[in-house]
Amino acid sequence: MRADVPLIDVEHLTMRFGGLLAVDDVSFKAQPREITAIIGPNGAGKTTVFNCITGFYKPSSGRLTLRGDREYLLERMLGHEIGQQAKVARTFQNIRLFPGMTVLENLMVAQHNKLMRASGMSIFGLLGLKRYRDAEIEAIELARLWLQRIGLVDDADRPAGELPYGAQRRLEIARAMCTEPRLLCLDEPAAGLNPRESAALNELLLSIRNQDGVGVLLIEHDMSVVMKISDHVVVLDYGRKIAEGPPDEVQRDPAVIRAYLGTDDGGTDG
Numbered sequence: 541m542r543a544d545v546p547l548i549d550v551e552h553l554t555m556r557f558g559g560l561l562a563v564d565d566v567s568f569k570a571q572p573r574e575i576t577a578i579i580g581p582n583g584a585g586k587t588t589v590f591n592c593i594t595g596f597y598k599p600s601s602g603r604l605t606l607r608g609d610r611e612y613l614l615e616r617m618l619g620h621e622i623g624q625q626a627k628v629a630r631t632f633q634n635i636r637l638f639p640g641m642t643v644l645e646n647l648m649v650a651q652h653n654k655l656m657r658a659s660g661m662s663i664f665g666l667l668g669l670k671r672y673r674d675a676e677i678e679a680i681e682l683a684r685l686w687l688q689r690i691g692l693v694d695d696a697d698r699p700a701g702e703l704p705y706g707a708q709r710r711l712e713i714a715r716a717m718c719t720e721p722r723l724l725c726l727d728e729p730a731a732g733l734n735p736r737e738s739a740a741l742n743e744l745l746l747s748i749r750n751q752d753g754v755g756v757l758l759i760e761h762d763m764s765v766v767m768k769i770s771d772h773v774v775v776l777d778y779g780r781k782i783a784e785g786p787p788d789e790v791q792r793d794p795a796v797i798r799a800y801l802g803t804d805d806g807g808t809d810g
């Protein structure tokens with residue numbers, strides 16, 4: 541059964557770039573403890589929706605309400621506030637790890653803000669505060685836990701840039717999870733993965749939903765991933781929402797088939 545109170549409520553989101561309407565009056569809700577996929581053909585506006593939610597763009601209009609310890613109106617917040625206060629984390633289409641840093645260092649850097657707060661933002665804090673030392677131990681524990689969950693314990697001291705592609709993707713997600721988000725936004729995490737890596741990714745995302753109780757917003761072109769792990773699917777085309785619902789229903793929707801195949805008859809299955 542679906543929860544009554546959505547984790548994020550996107551209402552009438554519109555984003556214009558000059559004369560181009562990239563996102564046109566789009567509304568949808570994503571529930572806590574669910575994986576919500578946003579799909580659609582190239583240029584449909586999916587990444588722009590993410591960029592509005594995560595504060596990279598200020599929407600032309602619309603309301604983005606995230607519910608956590610209180611309500612956050614994301615459209616009024618700056619990017620870093622959305623990360624630190626509303627606790628929204630994201631990954632990008634292209635991998636953005638620190639390739640020269642080790643795997644473990646990448647997971648520690650993600651916890652920098654938490655450690656700085658524990659230090660009282662002063663050098664005295666860094667040198668002596670017990671609070672800081674405790675926070676550092678906690679940060680290492682959390683990093684270690686995520687190394688185990690993504691199967692990279694033995695690679696902890698390797699430069700992140702040397703890992704196979706699929707492992708880098710999992711590390712990026714672990715790094716985002718080290719910020720302890722409420723909402724995790726993933727932009728095409730399965731792009732370029734082989735079937736084995738893709739299966740490992742599915743397992744990781746399901747565990748994030750089931751074990752950590754985090755809501756996931758997922759942009760994905762790989763329909764095998766979308767259909768297997770999503771609870772809810774939102775379909776965009778030319779900036780507009782053309783369908784939403786459970787994956788099996790959306791897959792059969794004639795408007796969705798038309799958008800993907802570019803035909804008018806809608807007679808082809810899948």
Ligand SMILES: Nc1ncnc2c1ncn2[C@@H]1O[C@H](COP(=O)(O)OP(=O)(O)OP(=O)(O)O)[C@@H](O)[C@H]1O
Pocket residue numbers: 557560562580581582583584585586587588589
């Ligand atoms: N900063 C920008 N300035 C101008 N136009 C932009 C900008 N960002 C996106 N667009 C345009 O907005 C439209 C939607 O782009 P967006 O990247 O959101 O689509 P998408 O669904 O994520 O596509 P893809 O699946 O190819 O990543 C496109 O026409 C794109 O060219």
